[in-house]
Amino acid sequence: MPLAIIDAAAVKRLRQGHLWIYKANVVNVRDARGGDVVALEDQRGQPHGYAFFSDASQITLRWCAPVGPPPDRAYWCDRLRQAEAYRKQVVADSNAYRLVYGEGDLIPSLIIDRYADHFVLQTLSQGTEALKDTWVDILHEAFNPASISERNDAPVRKHEQLPLQQGVLHGALPEEIAIHMNGVEFAVAILGSQKTGAFLDQRENYVAAARYAHGRALDVFAFAGGFALHIAPNVARVQAVDSSEEACALARRNAARNQRENIEVVQANAFDLLRDYDRAGERFDTIVLDPPAFAKGKSAVESAYRGYKELNLRALHLLNPGGILVTCSCSYHMTEPRFLEMLADAAGDVGRPLRIVEQRLQARDHPPLLGVPETKYLKCVIAQALA
Numbered sequence: 001m002p003l004a005i006i007d008a009a010a011v012k013r014l015r016q017g018h019l020w021i022y023k024a025n026v027v028n029v030r031d032a033r034g035g036d037v038v039a040l041e042d043q044r045g046q047p048h049g050y051a052f053f054s055d056a057s058q059i060t061l062r063w064c065a066p067v068g069p070p071p072d073r074a075y076w077c078d079r080l081r082q083a084e085a086y087r088k089q090v091v092a093d094s095n096a097y098r099l100v101y102g103e104g105d106l107i108p109s110l111i112i113d114r115y116a117d118h119f120v121l122q123t124l125s126q127g128t129e130a131l132k133d134t135w136v137d138i139l140h141e142a143f144n145p146a147s148i149s150e151r152n153d154a155p156v157r158k159h160e161q162l163p164l165q166q167g168v169l170h171g172a173l174p175e176e177i178a179i180h181m182n183g184v185e186f187a188v189a190i191l192g193s194q195k196t197g198a199f200l201d202q203r204e205n206y207v208a209a210a211r212y213a214h215g216r217a218l219d220v221f222a223f224a225g226g227f228a229l230h231i232a233p234n235v236a237r238v239q240a241v242d243s244s245e246e247a248c249a250l251a252r253r254n255a256a257r258n259q260r261e262n263i264e265v266v267q268a269n270a271f272d273l274l275r276d277y278d279r280a281g282e283r284f285d286t287i288v289l290d291p292p293a294f295a296k297g298k299s300a301v302e303s304a305y306r307g308y309k310e311l312n313l314r315a316l317h318l319l320n321p322g323g324i325l326v327t328c329s330c331s332y333h334m335t336e337p338r339f340l341e342m343l344a345d346a347a348g349d350v351g352r353p354l355r356i357v358e359q360r361l362q363a364r365d366h367p368p369l370l371g372v373p374e375t376k377y378l379k380c381v382i383a384q385a386l387a
């Protein structure tokens with residue numbers, strides 16, 4: 001069995017619940033090739049379970065199994081079964097969900113999404129990549145799916161020196177499939193240049209937003225129209241705004257598919273549109289802001305802060321008294337305290353008291369692991385302008 005010796009700092013980190021061990025904390029690696037599962041020992045020879053070894057990434061080891069026999073197919077099968085059992089508890093009224101959320105399911109760097117009878121893998125490290133056939137095999141056996149694909153075009157794979165690729169691994173995948181969540185139907189394209197047609201992590205936030213949405217509404221950065229479609233029944237009209245033509249087409253088709261005639265799709269740059277609306281004196285009762293991650297890395301946090309603030313500021317200018325702001329950030333680097341600080345800063349600038357109605361995160365099928373802050377990335381604050 002290949003072996004990795006880790007230092008005391010790494011042991012402490014594991015004890016605090018983190019699963020990642022950086023290169024600097026690895027003392028020695030014996031007989032291991034990139035992607036192998038290695039036994040972990042500290043410098044006194046005490047065992048600490050098993051980890052995926054990467055020969056390229058700064059994250060050299062990812063803990064993946066406790067002290068005992070090395071993880072085999074039965075071990076992974078059991079993990080997947082537990083992942084599914086948990087989803088049965090937390091996912092209601094949807095045939096699309098994240099079946100495996102990496103660290104949150106103790107299978108670091110493995111993502112498996114389910115869209116009806118179609119499964120989509122992301123193997124984001126050498127370790128989960130090396131086990132790709134095992135994942136396909138277990139899924140096949142447990143679910144007898146119509147198809148299994150890989151969507152391995154995530155740039156993080158570059159850190160692992162893994163190629164960016166996508167394709168069908170098993171079965172047949174139609175160009176577009178229909179999924180439903182919370183009584184709303186979506187068309188989803190799993191492979192291709194676009195992102196998939198649904199953001200599963202916002203599923204619960206859509207329902208939360210609908211609880212308070214009223215009057216004239218704006219869904220900014222709408223993509224396929226997830227928020228607009230969910231709030232449409234409770235508002236007079238909603239405009240879904242996105243700068244991408246493809247996204248707008250998707251949102252229009254989803255609106256038609258769900259017979260929502262009060263959704264109007266607008267192709268525009270969000271920043272410009274919000275400013276133009278303010279100049280024109282337009283006002284809204286509900287505004288959703290769900291921008292792409294502005295902060296892709298630690299160094300970009302300050303410029304991202306300004307971006308979020310500018311956006312929230314412009315939205316707050318447009319909000320009627322009593323109006324609802326649903327504001328999101330999917331950037332891990334923009335931490336929750338920082339995000340709230342940004343919002344307070346923006347509210348202060350427009351001189352409007354804002355009350356927090358709900359402070360939310362990603363849907364429960366994307367469960368953060370307590371010791372791994374990186375797994376807690378989505379913030380969704382629902383606030384009300386009191387004046």
Ligand code: SAH
Pocket residue numbers: 198199202221222223224225226227241242243244247268269270271290291292
């Ligand atoms: N709210 C969506 C997800 C949004 S993803 C949902 O629930 O499904 C972010 C979206 O922002 C993408 O569709 C992208 O096309 C769009 N976008 C990025 N920059 C933009 C800009 N400056 N103005 C408007 N839309 C933009």
